[in-house]
Structures are given as structure tokens and as C-alpha cells.
Amino acid sequence: MSHAANVNFYKASSGLKNWLITLDHKRIGILYLYTTLLSFVIGGIFALLVRLELFTPGPTIMSQQNYNRAFTLHGAIMVFWFIIPAVPGILGNFFLPIMIGAKDVAFPKLNLLSYYLLILGMAVNLYGLMAGNGADTGWTFYTPYSIRTGANVVSMVLGVFLMGFSSILTGLNFIATTHTLRCPGMTWFRMPLFVWAIYATAVLQVFATPVIGITLLLLAAERFLGIGFFDPKLGGDPVLFQHFFWFYSHPAVYIMILPGMGIISEVLTTFSQKTIFGYKAVAASSLGLAFVSFLVWGHHMFTSGQSLVANFLFSLFTMATAVPSAVKMFNWVATLYKGSISLKTPMLFALGFLFTFAIGGLTGIFLGALSIDMHFQATYFVVAHFHYVMMGGTVVAFFAGLYYWFPKMTGKMYNEMLGRVNFVLFFIGFNITFMAQFVLGVNGMPRRYYDYLPKYTGWNQVSTVGSWIIALSVIVMLFNFIWSALHGEKAPMNPWNSKGLEWTTQSPPVLENFEHTPTVTAGPYEYGTPVHA
Amino acid sequence: MSSLALNFLPAASVSADKFNLLLHFLIVTSIVSFVLCIGAGFIFVVKYRRRRDNEHTPYIPHNYLVEFLSIFATSVVVAIIFLWGWYDYSDFIAPKLGEYEINVIGQQWSWTVQYAEGKTLMNEMYVPRGRPVRVIMTSKDVTHDFFIPAFRVKQDAVPGQYTNLRFTANKTGDYDIFCAQYCGGAHSGMIGIVHVVEPDDFQKWLDGMYRAPVAAAGAAAPTMTLAERGHGLYQSKTCVTCHTIDGSRLIGPTFKGLYGSKVELNDGQTVVADENYLRESIVAPMAKIVKGYPPQMPMFTGLVSDEDINALIAYIKTLK
Missing domain, CATH: 2.60.40.420 (Cupredoxins -  blue copper proteins)
Structure with missing residues (x-):
């Protein structure tokens, strides 16, 4: 390998085969990049169709059946094919080893297997979504509807489980890598917060995902052996499925958001040239959120008829998640204090994240309050809230991360002007789209409605117009990335003057990441102070 | 009809009034915290924007007092919201006297x-x-x-x-x-x-003596024709949810041109959609299932009177 060690990883070998069976964590990261960005575009097209249908009450562009399929595909693709795998898959794979000074992940072959399990899971999930008349269950597959509609719920859940298994293996790999492959001097408290966030995510993936496997077994037993677990006709309890589903899918929400939070810590420190305020508090709050996320699944079910005690406890624990989330917000804002703030595109997205994630978090407190949830549950208020968290949180952080590390990943600079246009369009479009949905929710419009009363028309039209602005911003972004990767200026080793370890190697990195294994002597955010201060 | 008002939902119950009080508290608290937190961030971005490269920044790794106070304040506020939400909710769901x-x-x-x-x-x-x-x-x-x-x-x-x-x-x-x-x-x-x-x-x-101020369906004004009454029932008895009157397909077959037409059933038989067929389809919908449609229709036995059925049939006859 030594002959190739000093060549950048794109040039180390060539040919499609060398990409498809690569064991290089950076190349696997690039495979995830193509896969998940394509999923994002497909899921986005379904979102645009859903919004277009809702431009007027009654039929607009599609039938009721097709609308139900469209929002099912939008939700399932965005959650399972895009948000869960995107940040760990792309940025975690590419940067976790580099940020701790390793040559690769602990188990490179397992890493490649994880990628193909994702592809297999997507295929099985897609089969379930398309089989028969096409699934119209919503991404939550609630029984007994999902059983009666003739949807192939077993293959849908099998697909989700295979994708989840892929993230278990990725999680194990990241945990092992973080424990065993840190370079000399990289103590736990010198690790970048992105690494902490990916580590916390990995723990969640390993513990939460098996539950979806159990659910799958029970569904299969019900379907093929006639043992009643969920179907009341067989003596089962349909609410039990909701418990199982959310026992996985609520921690999965934190699988989606924690890596994004890690990105924000990296970007804010770099572009304000300040050390992070409260490093240990931010790291601990990642682990705290990961832990408490296992205790709040029942807040999706306050109106399902579950017991009072359950509602009391789930509401209490849900409120508890506000504290570590708020700690992070305060620490990020405090990091800006007396900084040297540069408003490059990654920083614009990171600041935009603070704005939109704050709204997502605060409206989560509304929904956690039991009496308020009696009205807001299953209305557009919920839809707006989780888009503020998932899109305004994770996706905005993901965009920040893509722009931030674009020079390192491609060796080229992106176009700053287009990047800023991208941000402004996205920020305006996003807030128009989902602010309108908060208003619809407050006024009682339920989600998953093909048709609605005429009084809701105005805000639905505002929301739909907003979705077009988001679409435009994504087109600008994709154009920027493709054009810049081909024709951009050559990127220097450290264009942002960052203190992160990944910026001490070439852009793009050499095959084994560093020409010589680095030795770390200070923390990751030692701005404004001499080392060993 | 539609507008861009922020609140166009009436509050018409005891719980709605309690809900609105807590909602307003939440909105005010949220806006204050948002402005404090994000507003501070905005001021920092403007005030400390980079004026030249390699500016010196102070090294502020933490401040325990600020961290403690922010955690404490957040915990107090969310505890109040939790207890308030729980208190109202317990009241909403508690059994009442004389229910x-x-x-x-x-x-x-x-x-x-x-x-x-x-x-x-x-x-x-x-x-x-x-x-x-x-x-x-x-x-x-x-x-x-x-x-x-x-x-x-x-x-x-x-x-x-x-x-x-x-x-x-x-x-x-x-x-x-x-x-x-x-x-x-x-x-x-x-x-x-x-x-x-x-x-x-x-x-x-x-007691069957009440006339709604707005002529609700079923309580027809005497001047209405039978078909007009049927049109009201088409909506109030929810036929409209599954059956169109313009020929398009929804869950069930359209009513347009239904009367007198030949209907193919899922067992291969063909029947003519006369009065008896329409009546049976309303009171015993599982008896004959139209080919290509799911056996989905609820039984309306006891939910529609004979007079209602006559009105509905009269209405369907007008849909040519």
C-alpha cells in the first residue's frame, strides 16, 4: 500500500469495480453521498406533488388513492432512505476516521457490507411500497389499517429492518473505531464534537434498531401463522404496534438529529474562530439526549387511549429532553460571543440552523404538554414541528456540513455566490412552507388530508408556494456542487483556517488519510489561545 | 371563504378556553426565549463580524454560573408547562357529575x-x-x-x-x-x-320536536322537491364520501347515469339498476358487489327511513 499512500484517494485506483468493492471509508462515504442525495431528490419530488395537490381543496392533480400513495412514499423515502443514513453514511464515514487521526474504520469490510445492506433494504422496502396497488399506509404502517389495505407490510418492515441492520453495523464500526483507532494524543476529551455526536448516534443505532426486528417477527408470525398480536380480529391489540413502532422510531429521530448537531459545533467554531463554549456540556448533552430518547416514545400516542400513568410519565420525560437541547442552543450562541465571525455559506446554514431548530424545539414543548397535544396531535402543527426539527434541523445541518467539507471531499472550492443564493432561497422557502402549516394546525386541519374545508385554502396555498422556493434552492445547490466539483478552484489544505485535524491533510486526502500518523497535543477548538495555554 | 387570518377557529368548550390560556402562555414564553437566545446570536453576528483575517478571539471554554443559570431557568419553565398541561389534561379526561x-x-x-x-x-x-x-x-x-x-x-x-x-x-x-x-x-x-x-x-x-335554525338535511322544508331532499341526504348521509355525481371514480361507483343502467357484478351477473337494486344497495350493500369495487359500503339499515330512501332514489334518477 505504501506506493499509493501519498496519492489522493480518487487517484489511488480507477474503474467502476474499484469503487463498488472499495474498502476505503472515504469512497464508501462518496457511495452513500450519491445514494442518499438521489433519495432526497426522489422524496422531494413526492413532497412537491403532495403540496401541489393541496393547492386547492378537492382533486387538483391526482386521485385520492394516488395522494395517499404519494405522501407514503415521501415519508418513507425521506426518513428511511435519506435522513437516517445520510449524515452518518456520508460525513461520518468520510470524516470520523480522519478526525481522530485513523487510517480507516476498524472493520472496512463490514463498512462495505453496511452500504450494500442499505441498498438491499431499500430494494425490499421499495418492493413493499410498490407491490399490489402500492402502499397507502403512511410511513408509520399503523395496524390494523396496514394489514387490511392489502399493503405488503411485511416487506416494508423487512426493508426498514435491513436498512436498520445496516445502521447497526455502521454504528458498531464507529464505536469500535472511536475506541481503538484514535491517534497518539487523541484523548476522549480532545475528540471533536462531531465525533462525539456520531458516537452517541452509533450507540442509539445499536440499541434501538433490534426492536424493529422484533416487530417484524411478530408481524410475520401474525400474517403467516395467524397468531394475533396487532389485529383485533385475531385477539391482538392494534395500539401495541404503535408502541413497537415508536420504540424504534423515536430514538431514530435522535439518530437523525444528533449527527447534525455535531456538524453545527464544527462549523460554528471554525467560522467564529472561537473555542466551543462548554465542550463537556455539549458532549454530555449528546449522550443525555441519546439516553432519554428511549423513554419518550409514548408521546406519539397521547390520544391513543394508553393509560394515564403512561401519559404522565411520557409527558414528563419529553419535557426533560428540552433541557439538554436548550444547553446545546445556549452553548452554540455563547460560542459566537466575541468571535471573529465570517458569513461563508456553511456558517449561514449553521446560523439558519440555530433559528429553525430553535422553533422546532420550542414547538416540541407545546406538543409535550398533554392538554395542548389533545388538540395538536395529528394536525398540521405536528407536521410543521417535525419538519422544523428534521428539515430545519438535520437537513440544514447536513447542507452546512456538505458546504463545509466540500473542499476537503472534492479538492475544489464551491461557488460562494451560488452558495449564498442557495441559503437565502432555502431559508425563505422553508419558513414560508412550514410557518403556514403551524397556522393550519392551530386552526385544526388534520394531517394526511387529501381534501380540506375551504377555510383552509389560503394557508395551504402559501405553503405550496413556499415548497417551490425550496425546490429552486435545492436545484441551485446541486448545480453548485456538480459545477464546482468539475470546474471549481483548487482547494487549499485548510481554506477556513480551522483547527480540526481533518484540515491538516491534503484536499482531497491521501489514501491513508495522512502521510504520517499525526500526534495530537491539544483539543479540537483551540482558537484564540496558544496551544498548551 | 378562505383567508390568511392567524386564528379562525372558534372556541366552544370549557377545555377550549383552558387550552387557549395555556397556548397563549406557551406562545409568549416561546417568543421571549426565542428572542433572548436567537436575538443574542444575531447581535453577536453583527457586532463580532470578521473585519480582517487572523483577528484575535478570547478563549472562553465555559462559565459555570451562566451554564447553571440557563439550565436552571429552562428546567423551571418546562416544569411549569408540564404541570400545567398535566393539570388541564387530567381535568379534560376526568369523569364529571351528570355526564x-x-x-x-x-x-x-x-x-x-x-x-x-x-x-x-x-x-x-x-x-x-x-x-x-x-x-x-x-x-x-x-x-x-x-x-x-x-x-x-x-x-x-x-x-x-x-x-x-x-x-x-x-x-x-x-x-x-x-x-x-x-x-x-x-x-x-x-x-x-x-x-x-x-x-x-x-x-x-x-323528542323529535326540534327544528334546526339552519335547515339541516333530513328536516326538509315543505317546498323542497323529493329530489332536492335527496340531494341534501346525499351529503348528510355521507354518500358523497365515496360516490361522485360527475362520473369520476371514488371508492364506490358514480351515481351519474346509474339509474336504469346495466351493472356488472363481481360474480359475473348483470343487473339493471332499478328502484329495488338501489334500495337493496343502501340497506344491504353486501348483497351485490359491483365488479372492480371493494366490498366497503356500510349498512344503512335503521340509519335512513323509507322516506329518505325514496328521496335518494329520486335524486339519483335526476343524475343523467
């Missing part, structure tokens, strides 16, 4: 409302103003959710079990009922009206 009980059954895609005194309604509910009401509900097929936005309450209707929804309406008027748990197909058509009336009027209604 009036109404049974509701959800099914794809309509609500059946049953009164102890014998009345049965579809997608329509009468409740007395000022008296606590307990809705006891279940579902025939999949999980639904009985949601009255103007009362700020909802509850899942789960097959195989009973769940309860409680409210005390405090303003007379007509308010929307929605299904808020996705149930496939015509989920968004599973809507209805709750009429809040004065207790005296409620008693009159139970």
Missing part, C-alpha cells in the same frame, strides 16, 4: 352516533350546551380518531375496545368533526358536524 353519554362508532369512512333515547345519526351529533358529555367510542374496522377542533379535544377510536372523549360545550353553534387518525381511502371525507344547542332544544330534539 350525558353518547356512543360513537367509527368505520371507513363515517361516524355513527347513537343516543340512549334511540336516535341514531351519521356524521352528525347534537349536544346540550353546558352539560358534560362523555363520548364512548369504538371502531368497526381500523383505528380512527374523533376530533372536534372547536372543543380542542380528540381521541382514537380503536377496534376491539372502548375509549372515552369528554367535553362540556359552552357555546351554541355548529362545529366540525374530523377524523384525525389516518384510515386510508376517504380519510379526509370522514368529517361531520356537531350541533351545540340549548338544553331545552336538546330535549326537544330528543
